[in-house]
Structure formats: structure tokens, C-alpha cells
Amino acid sequence: MAYRIKEVFYSLQGEGAHSGRPAIFCRFSHCNLWTGKEEDRATAVCRFCDTDFVGTDGQNGGRFDTAEALVEHLIRFWPDISVPPFVVLTGGEPLLQVDTALLKALKRQRFEIAVETNGTIKAPGGIDWLTVSPKAGAPLIQTWGDELKLVYPQADLPPEKVAHLEFKLFYLQPMDGPNQQANLRKTLNYCLKHPQWRLSLQTHKLLGID
Numbered sequence: 472m473a474y475r476i477k478e479v480f481y482s483l484q485g486e487g488a489h490s491g492r493p494a495i496f497c498r499f500s501h502c503n504l505w506t507g508k509e510e511d512r513a514t515a516v517c518r519f520c521d522t523d524f525v526g527t528d529g530q531n532g533g534r535f536d537t538a539e540a541l542v543e544h545l546i547r548f549w550p551d552i553s554v555p556p557f558v559v560l561t562g563g564e565p566l567l568q569v570d571t572a573l574l575k576a577l578k579r580q581r582f583e584i585a586v587e588t589n590g591t592i593k594a595p596g597g598i599d600w601l602t603v604s605p606k607a608g609a610p611l612i613q614t615w616g617d618e619l620k621l622v623y624p625q626a627d628l629p630p631e632k633v634a635h636l637e638f639k640l641f642y643l644q645p646m647d648g649p650n651q652q653a654n655l656r657k658t659l660n661y662c663l664k665h666p667q668w669r670l671s672l673q674t675h676k677l678l679g680i681d
């Protein structure tokens with residue numbers, strides 16, 4: 472299968488439990504909850520997305536015909552082969568494209584594999600760290616994983632609706648956008664009242680890095 476990749480970059484994981492950890496980011500094109508076109512945002516299922524995932528024209532993006540070709544491309548961004556490489560598969564919605572062939576090819580090169588998904592597609596086996604970020608109005612199929620990272624607030628998806636699911640860690644991430652400051656305040660208040668939940672700041676944005 473061919474893989475369509477918007478961009479690849481080396482940065483620090485900015486969100487969740489691995490925040491601060493150097494990682495190769497592989498951003499897959501396409502999402503099942505938004506076309507990615509601004510003209511469709513108001514009618515999309517997911518309307519607050521902060522990411523451009525359209526096409527393959529981003530930094531180091533492209534179309535890769537085989538899993539091996541993509542893995543060879545990714546590993547070039549890792550600076551020290553004595554440390555196992557860490558990759559974050561994101562998007563767009565990576566599980567539209569991530570398959571067992573890719574996960575196996577990554578493992579052959581000793582990759583530790585993290586995935587960021589909206590939870591509408593069942594994850595294949597072989598992922599080391601699964602982050603699920605459910606979206607109001609979308610079916611939640613992947614109901615277990617390592618961390619649940621809920622963007623907050625979402626009118627029709629209060630944290631109470633997902634607090635019982637099978638995850639090791641529960642994060643609230645303030646919704647970026649026009650109400651960012653108010654959302655940050657609400658998020659931190661919610662965490663203080665409900666200590667099951669931790670605050671996930673998008674630290675890459677604070678640092679001004681990718």
C-alpha cells in the first residue's frame with residue numbers, strides 16, 4: 472500500500488505523558504472528520520482542528536510506495552542510532568493508513584511507535600503508545616489505550632462521558648483557538664476539581680517549535 476504523508480519533522484513531543492521527549496513526527500494526509508478545507512470547517516464533525524494535513528506538500532512529505540521506503544525516510548531524522556528511535560504517527564487521522572506492514576517495518580528498525588488517533592477506527596496491534604483523543608459527534612470505537620487526551624471543552628463530550636474507559640492516564644488539553652485563554656482556565660479548574668484528570672499543555676506552541 473502507498474502511504475500519503477503531509478510532513479515529517481524532528482521535534483519534542485509537545486503533548487501528554489511523553490511531553491518533552493524527542494520524537495520523529497510523521498503526519499499522514501487525510502482525516503475522516505474534516506476535509507481539511509477551511510470552507511468545510513463549519514460543517515465538519517471536528518471543527519477545532521489546529522493542523523494542516525491536506526496533500527503531501529509539507530516539509531519532507533510525499534508519497535511512499537512501500538512501508539520500507541517510508542521507514543527509511545523516517546529514520547534519517549534520528550540523530551543518534553545508539554538510542555532507539557521514537558516516532559509519533561499523527562495526521563490527519565493516521566489509522567486511515569497505518570497498517571501491520573508499516574508497524575512491522577518500523578519494528579525491524581527498532582522504532583518505539585506512538586500513535587495519535589481520534590478513536591473512530593480500531594487500532595491494529597503492535598503500537599507501543601496509543602493516544603486516543605475522542606471527538607464530540609464522532610463514534611468512539613477505540614475505547615482503550617495508554618492515554619486518553621480530551622480536548623476541552625467540547626459541548627457534547629464532557630470528561631464524565633469517557634472517564635470510565637480503559638486508559639492508564641487521562642489528560643485534558645485546552646482547546647486552542649479564539650477562546651484559548653478562557654479554555655485554559657476552564658481546563659485547569661476542571662483538573663483541580665477532578666484529580667483523575669491531568670493538564671496537557673501544547674508545549675511546542677509555547678516554545679515556538681513544530
Ligand SMILES: C[S@@+](CC[C@H](N)C(=O)[O-])C[C@H]1O[C@@H](n2cnc3c(N)ncnc32)[C@H](O)[C@@H]1O
Nearest residue numbers: 519520521522562563564587588589604646647
Ligand atoms: C491534529 S490531531 C491528529 C490526530 C488525530 N486525528 C486526533 O484527532 O487525535 C493531534 C492532536 O491535536 C489535538 N488538537 C487538534 N486541534 C486542537 C486544538 N484546536 N486545540 C488543542 N488540541 C487540538 C487533537 O485532539 C489530537 O489530540
Ligand SMILES: Nc1nc2[nH]cc(C(=O)O)c2c(=O)[nH]1
Nearest residue numbers: 483484485486561587675681
Ligand atoms: N511538537 C509537537 N507535538 C505534538 N504532539 C502531537 C502533535 C500532533 O499534531 O499530533 C504534535 C505536534 O504537531 N507537534
Ligand code: SF4
Nearest residue numbers: 502505517520563589
Ligand atoms: S480528528 Fe484530528 S486531524 Fe481530524 S480534524 Fe479533528 S483534530 Fe484534526
Ligand SMILES: [Mg+2]
Nearest residue numbers: 521522561681
Ligand atoms: Mg499538532
